[in-house]
Amino acid sequence: MTALAWLAGCDSGRQGQGGGDQFLAKAEVGRIPAYPQRPGDAQKGYDVLVNRAALTCGLPYNAYAKAVARSKPRGAPGPQFPGRSGRNRELPYMLSAHQAPSGVELVSTNCLACHAATLDGRLIMGLGNAFLDMTQDPAVEIAATGALVTGQAERAQWRRWSERITRLSGDLLTDTVGVNTAAHSTLALMAQHDPKTLAWSDKPLLAPPPQPALPVAIPPWWNLRKKHALFYSGEGRGDLARHLLLANTTCTDSVAEASAMDLWFVDIRAYLATLAPPKYPYAIDQALAERGYSLYRSQCQGCHGTNGEDWRYPNLVVPLGEVGTDPALARATYNDLDRFRAWFRQSYYGERSQLTPALGYVAPPLDGVWATAPYLHNDAVPTLAALLDPSARPAYWRARRTADGAPIYDPESLGWAYDTLSQGKSAAMSWDECDQVYDSTGKGYGNGGHRFGDTLSAADRRALIEYLKTL
Ligand code: HEC
């Protein structure tokens, strides 16, 4: 395997130190080295995740309460994580309450809106929400809440929040339910903040991120105990907590504000590194799984690592030509983001961390992989059975849902039950239907590549799937 090497311009291999360098290092594909992490308190990290809103802007609580009262009778807030306190106990798990310096109580979405999800009736911490709907313009709903806000202090808070989200709304949207734009909207946010002071600028200070926003899946958090770097091309290197803090820039407008939250994110990172994957909840044929394990060892382990107590994980970025999956995201991250990497390097976030992509995709650990469908970095493949048998991958598909709209887990194929369609979005009869269709012909939506199951017989594939259930 290629050892990590820094390309021309990085004089000593000390990444991201000193600032002001003319060149921004990129990485070679291959192994990602480990970087020292600041030790944190995992218990506190959990508390921050479930109780503290990291965003410093949001909807005034009074307006939120009125909106809830109007939309439906106030009932239970749905499934909850333990340990929520105060006002948070009455809010759905993806919202947190906090107080602005002006004393106004605010409600904001938290990390768990994207990084927790219900699967077969269980709310799972760290599971990416594969059905989050980012196809609707948030500006429309936000404008409607404006009528519910009263008083000067609340109005000022509401205006700050609504201006931010409305400004970003074009960069938040996707055209398919389930795929995410978080990486893209973070770039859009960088463009609106001065890198040195973090002061908000109404006018973008950088050319906008490449359009259209490419679709990305939300990776599970429990992989963090093994991963040396974050994100699909392994670009999030160095001190990982600072990258997590950047997930939170919407309303962070000064270095003082960012540094006041820095240690929260050190604790969050420590907590994420303790997370274990959820166990497969149905029966497993152990003899078949055993047979699958020998296939895994010969065909998969070199990239994805060993499993169990004494796991070893190689932290590899696999070159595009070898993995063969849709190249658009990796290419854009490698070729088109230098101005954002320069921003990062000059900023508080870049003091301890680097944005250093390699031209490929990280082979992720497969812990809890039964739960993380759809598969690949762009959510292109609805089940593991289809991932291992490329001839079975649907070009156009839609997740099947129950009468009340819930997606249906398929414990046989490991993934989401789906209908294969004969045509893509252009054939949809309504906007709503159009949003539900995954069309693998769109830019960044390709479902090809990762043909490592090609030579397996149908019986071998079944055995391998049985083994993957045990992870
Ligand atoms: C709007 C949805 C959304 C929100 C909110 C969000 N994330 Fe993410 N997160 C994502 C997506 C999408 C990715 C994958 C981005 C990529 O790799 O390009 C990601 C990646 C990550 C990763 C890297 C995982 C890996 O294996 O590489 C971590 C850790 C993470 N987020 C933590 C957080 C924390 C902590 C918060 C709250 C401060 C947060 N996220 C808020 C969507 C979100």
Ligand code: HEC
């Ligand atoms: C040459 C390296 C390599 C080999 C061999 C390999 N993989 Fe992968 N695998 C990858 C990479 C890289 C990705 C990420 C691709 C992407 O997201 O575009 C991946 C992604 C996956 C995913 C999707 C994970 C998710 O949550 O989206 C699964 C499942 C998977 N591989 C299973 C397997 C199995 C099973 C085998 C053995 C038959 C195997 N892989 C062999 C490199 C490899």
